[in-house]
Amino acid sequence: MVSLIGGSGSAPAQDLVKLQANPANVIMPTITYDNQRYSALDQITPENAGRLQVAWSFSTGVLRGHEGGPLVLGDVMYVHTPFPNIVYALDLNNDGKILWKYEPKQDPNVIPIMCCDTVNRGVAYGDGKIFLHQADTGLVALDAKTGKVAWSVKTGDPGQGETGTSAPIVIKDKVYVGVSGGEFGVRGWFAAYSVADGRQVWRAFSVGPDKEVMIDPQKTTQLGKPIGADSSLKSWEGDQWKIGGGTTWGWHAYDPELNLIYYGTGNPSTWNPRQRPGDNKWSMTIFARDADTGMAKWVYQMTPHDEWDFDGVNEMILADQEINGRPRKLLVHFDRNGFAYTLDRINGELLVAEKYDPAVNWATKVDMDRNSPTYGRPLVVPKYSTAQNGEDTNTTGICPAALGTKDQQPAAYSPVTGLFYVPTNHVCMDYEPFRVAYTAGQPYVGATLSMYPPPGSSNMGNFIAWDARAGKIVWSLPEPFSVWSGALATKGGVVFYGTLEGYLKAVDASTGKELYRFKTPSGIIGNVISYEHGGRQYVAVLSGVGGWAGIGLAAGLTDPHAGLGAVGGYASLNNFTALGGTLTVFRLPAN
Amino acid sequence: MVSLIGGSGSAPAQDLVKLQANPANVIMPTITYDNQRYSALDQITPENAGRLQVAWSFSTGVLRGHEGGPLVLGDVMYVHTPFPNIVYALDLNNDGKILWKYEPKQDPNVIPIMCCDTVNRGVAYGDGKIFLHQADTGLVALDAKTGKVAWSVKTGDPGQGETGTSAPIVIKDKVYVGVSGGEFGVRGWFAAYSVADGRQVWRAFSVGPDKEVMIDPQKTTQLGKPIGADSSLKSWEGDQWKIGGGTTWGWHAYDPELNLIYYGTGNPSTWNPRQRPGDNKWSMTIFARDADTGMAKWVYQMTPHDEWDFDGVNEMILADQEINGRPRKLLVHFDRNGFAYTLDRINGELLVAEKYDPAVNWATKVDMDRNSPTYGRPLVVPKYSTAQNGEDTNTTGICPAALGTKDQQPAAYSPVTGLFYVPTNHVCMDYEPFRVAYTAGQPYVGATLSMYPPPGSSNMGNFIAWDARAGKIVWSLPEPFSVWSGALATKGGVVFYGTLEGYLKAVDASTGKELYRFKTPSGIIGNVISYEHGGRQYVAVLSGVGGWAGIGLAAGLTDPHAGLGAVGGYASLNNFTALGGTLTVFRLPAN
Numbered sequence A, B: 001m002v003s004l005i006g007g008s009g010s011a012p013a014q015d016l017v018k019l020q021a022n023p024a025n026v027i028m029p030t031i032t033y034d035n036q037r038y039s040a041l042d043q044i045t046p047e048n049a050g051r052l053q054v055a056w057s058f059s060t061g062v063l064r065g066h067e068g069g070p071l072v073l074g075d076v077m078y079v080h081t082p083f084p085n086i087v088y089a090l091d092l093n094n095d096g097k098i099l100w101k102y103e104p105k106q107d108p109n110v111i112p113i114m115c116c117d118t119v120n121r122g123v124a125y126g127d128g129k130i131f132l133h134q135a136d137t138g139l140v141a142l143d144a145k146t147g148k149v150a151w152s153v154k155t156g157d158p159g160q161g162e163t164g165t166s167a168p169i170v171i172k173d174k175v176y177v178g179v180s181g182g183e184f185g186v187r188g189w190f191a192a193y194s195v196a197d198g199r200q201v202w203r204a205f206s207v208g209p210d211k212e213v214m215i216d217p218q219k220t221t222q223l224g225k226p227i228g229a230d231s232s233l234k235s236w237e238g239d240q241w242k243i244g245g246g247t248t249w250g251w252h253a254y255d256p257e258l259n260l261i262y263y264g265t266g267n268p269s270t271w272n273p274r275q276r277p278g279d280n281k282w283s284m285t286i287f288a289r290d291a292d293t294g295m296a297k298w299v300y301q302m303t304p305h306d307e308w309d310f311d312g313v314n315e316m317i318l319a320d321q322e323i324n325g326r327p328r329k330l331l332v333h334f335d336r337n338g339f340a341y342t343l344d345r346i347n348g349e350l351l352v353a354e355k356y357d358p359a360v361n362w363a364t365k366v367d368m369d370r371n372s373p374t375y376g377r378p379l380v381v382p383k384y385s386t387a388q389n390g391e392d393t394n395t396t397g398i399c400p401a402a403l404g405t406k407d408q409q410p411a412a413y414s415p416v417t418g419l420f421y422v423p424t425n426h427v428c429m430d431y432e433p434f435r436v437a438y439t440a441g442q443p444y445v446g447a448t449l450s451m452y453p454p455p456g457s458s459n460m461g462n463f464i465a466w467d468a469r470a471g472k473i474v475w476s477l478p479e480p481f482s483v484w485s486g487a488l489a490t491k492g493g494v495v496f497y498g499t500l501e502g503y504l505k506a507v508d509a510s511t512g513k514e515l516y517r518f519k520t521p522s523g524i525i526g527n528v529i530s531y532e533h534g535g536r537q538y539v540a541v542l543s544g545v546g547g548w549a550g551i552g553l554a555a556g557l558t559d560p561h562a563g564l565g566a567v568g569g570y571a572s573l574n575n576f577t578a579l580g581g582t583l584t585v586f587r588l589p590a591n
């Protein structure tokens, strides 16, 4: 099968758009370019999902947090691991026999430079190659058939705090990667490399001079208006932008028709807002860039002058829905800050912005009055403003916590139900900023946090169905812990997600009714996928507890304030699961 | 449930004999005192075994070789791990939620003193306590309800090469442990400690003066004859016995009626036979000892003056069968040396000794002529004698290899079929002894080995059914690799075992026909168990590749001669599985 697809001589553009549309395969970590995490397979239905069984399983040989999910291409499954970022090619005709294994040699000194566990969110396919973005920012192209290195480049410098955790995306003849390090004062960037040889084609910074941010003062717009000259520089004091964060460690979406690639930028550095007056553009921002040239078409900053570490990197889901009788090309984004945004993805027009957890309290709402000077901005509640309360003051009871109403765990969309299925956090925090000095490659955080469930709640997570047109929760399933796993919607009407205790759950897409649950070996922070093989629908997920929520377990931390404040909040996870790294594959019985 | 059993005030003797007979529970690593590895549960049958499903799974958070199996007592399952020897108590009413976790603090410097991976063969239950024998030879009693340490003693000294890998056994008011370190010149011993407080009650060495070996020149017999004075000392040159091996790292069996405990001793040190002329008694020996006093009732040395590392520690299976119309209390032992021995367990009379792999070639047979001067001894083929060929000569084509026709992986016996189910190795070797000097705590091996399948064979293992009365193979299933997992026989007529690639297999006890297979996350070297919970029969097994056969994977070795010669032979295991540590639990669907 592999031999029939890709190949250096073919036109990769055409291949990938077609390949990603074939539900038998999963050729990118987002499943499809639109990032809907929707599988058009329909053998598994609400009627039969209760009979799901484990078909086979595979240990990756690595512990700590396993994010992302495998790829499937014909008869081969590609599985990646956290540091040291092993990639396996497994034979689907032979219960996952290992066809090849690639294990990079990386300096383990990169581990302490990773803010939130040694995670990696997956590999991408294109042009007969598997692309891996390593912890040490190495970008490696592996021959999909043999695992041999086709080329390898270094995209960043861990010595400066730069690391790689996010998955690459391949579009036509380019492979794109972002960078991590917002907790190390890294100045974020997003870059395109040639699929053929790894040559850098362009690199767009999140903050800094217009040219380096690849924005056009006149043509790049925010909420319909040109952003003007030096939009980023003017929003920072002095040279702070040079260590200003806005890293790009989340997911990407692509619209082949508009030829736009979408992604978000993370928190401005440091976490102490008093050290960086201004809006800190373009941190916390959705970027829509021309996939070929890299130039930004539009931007939208969700959280100007962040005071809570509400990184804006969460995935952009591209869906076409009717709003007020008018078909719209939407971009739906569940931001860390607790608001779910519905925008027109052609021009960045803001259509809906509503809280997707009623506990969210740091802002009353997003100003939707087009004539208001604060149009499109969150209206901050002063008592939850860590900037107003100032340094060395503990601002308490902020909801959500720094890890947001949702973090990296991607939501799913079903065009059948028109609903979004969102794994959420239901967590609040205390946040005390303090002055911090910058040293290259060292943590540059400047805040002490603790996390806990909202008052009156015992659950730290919910799995919700969301109507992005109305901005309303349709149903909500409480979960004891944050749902840190990526969801999957399917044509069969079943939605899947994993839990931090380790359950893979199947629920009815319409009602949320639980249809099936299975306790996998370890907590799930991976993303569920579905594929077809030999005419049968399979569901697969990586378990392996970790990530920010599981950092206490993953790194063996016990001080409640450790792990950027997450350790205390998730301490009882120790009663449910232990470290692991296992792929579990499900299917219906043969008869 | 736990609250109903054990408890310090009760009479532990009575409890354990009764408890081990209840097939709902598994209170010892051998399942029952007779070491039959037989479960009297019968819901799973050849008719329905094909419908087995995974019920739940649990990652131990530890990689490398997972030997042994869990215990089950009422609603609680106890799972142990390789170094660092974590013990978990899991809630069977809650998909394995962690009730408590015990993690000893051990000096990791013990790891390089372990010859054959960082394995541990399990914990034992008695008197309301869970007994753990740690790698560093710590013997710890944990409160079964809370995991709190009741007491803890040190049984040996890793500085002298002593380590712990074998499982304890509890009989009445004592807990018994053996020691590892035959590759470090350790003088083996077997010791009894008080269940109540960890006080040592007796310690019997394998080699040395009669008193220390706890043998009686007149009353202790071999093949019906008193062994005479200084039987061990006379079989060694000079003080070599002081670093003479005979370690005791295997399984134990107990006959409550005879009040005898049975175990075997390992190889004499070094592996270079020229450095230790003589029979090297009582290495390579079955010991039958009074469980109370420790005195040896009878002994039988399978491989006098070992020249191949054919440790005699493999399990003793106690079964009652008729031979020539006469009911006999048998002890059946599948030795590393390739012979399966059937003895009368009352007095050690030798009844049958036959090869259980036709490839075995180092000896023509065991001399069964009671009047012969070599009665009971193997008749060695000179060309395979590494002692005769001498130092620095590579003796080639010896079958079996040093890891024997069977190693630690225990066989099972079904009283229903009267057959033994034996996981075997089908491997030969080259063996070149060389002179080696002893340094305390350092490897004391003195031989270079390589391993490979017998000429004309491509399979490195077989799973066989054995008739111990006739000394004949009844059926044999070829396996690509050694079967390093312990078997389980069940009343339902289904036999279970695991494979190094990771398959849990169920076969028909009568015919060997495969009924079910499931690919667990990693290679299986654990022992299958069965238990009942909520009225349903479960089957459980640890996967996690390693042990001697998997040492290449477990320790990341690639030189074919490394891992005492095992790395080369099992190199292709890398194509099938990766490290892991996962419990997988199976059951039939509810309807």
Ligand SMILES: O=C(O)c1cc(C(=O)O)c2c(n1)C(=O)C(=O)c1cc(C(=O)O)[nH]c1-2
Binding pocket: A067, A115, A116, A117, A119, A164, A165, A166, A179, A180, A181, A182, A183, A247, A248, A249, A266, A267, A309, A311, A402, A403, A407, A408, A546, A547, A548, A549
């Ligand atoms: O600012 C950054 O560069 C950066 C990087 C990462 C990352 O790469 O994992 C995370 C975060 N920030 C972050 O804020 C965050 O909540 C987070 C969660 C996780 C995770 O994998 O669970 N990573 C990250």
Ligand SMILES: O=C(O)c1cc(C(=O)O)c2c(n1)C(=O)C(=O)c1cc(C(=O)O)[nH]c1-2
Binding pocket: B067, B115, B116, B117, B119, B164, B165, B166, B179, B180, B181, B182, B183, B247, B248, B249, B266, B267, B309, B311, B402, B403, B407, B408, B546, B547, B548, B549
């Ligand atoms: O002589 C000894 O003390 C000793 C100890 C051990 C052990 O404790 O694991 C093994 C052996 N020998 C040995 O000969 C052997 O084949 C072996 C296999 C294994 C294993 O767990 O796979 N351990 C051991």
